[in-house]
Amino acid sequence: NAGVTQTPKFRVLKTGQSMTLLCAQDMNHEYMYWYRQDPGMGLRLIHYSVGEGTTAKGEVPDGYNVSRLKKQNFLLGLESAAPSQTSVYFCASSWMTGNRHTEAFFGQGTRLTVV
């Protein structure tokens, strides 16, 4: 049981390049999230998904796209990377029990630098 796994762990991109960050969870969770964390700040929600085939915008969605074709995977795409997207990206997943969300499990992060 690996939990939440993010790939890659580190990446350097040139401005204008594209890339996809992969998040995989093996806990059969319905809900998945992408956050970004800038230095000295808390995490901010980029996009989220409430189930396979569904995605929605979070607080800071501009410049990112996501897809959830399989329940266990949540992909975050940068079509044209900008230096402002230099950040640490965290993926998380959770599920429902009764009428309440359970605690979220986080991956170890992807450190992205855009030069």
Add this chain to the structure above:
Amino acid sequence: DAKTTQPTSMDCAEGRAANLPCNHSTISGNEYVYWYRQIHSQGPQYIIHGLKNNETNEMASLIITEDRKSSTLILPHATLRDTAVYYCIVRPPNAGGTSYGKLTFGQGTILTVHP
């Protein structure tokens, strides 16, 4: 979502109890209080959560005031490995599908445990 207020930083001696306060004066009746911590830029780690009653698990205790406007996370015997940023988060339940379990992170409290 209810906003939380935490001290920017706190110190604690190893082996002593660490008491981390959180103010959430605008919390709604059905919102839970969650605590997470983040060790050295790793992914956030769930600690504990509660609604009204005090809670205890193997990691910590959570004391919620009767009016629910504030809470305290207690690490009973702090170790050097407890040095981290601690986040207090108020989280709405998934009532009627209007919420999606998001966690709204503030700046948190930097807890430093000294030898």
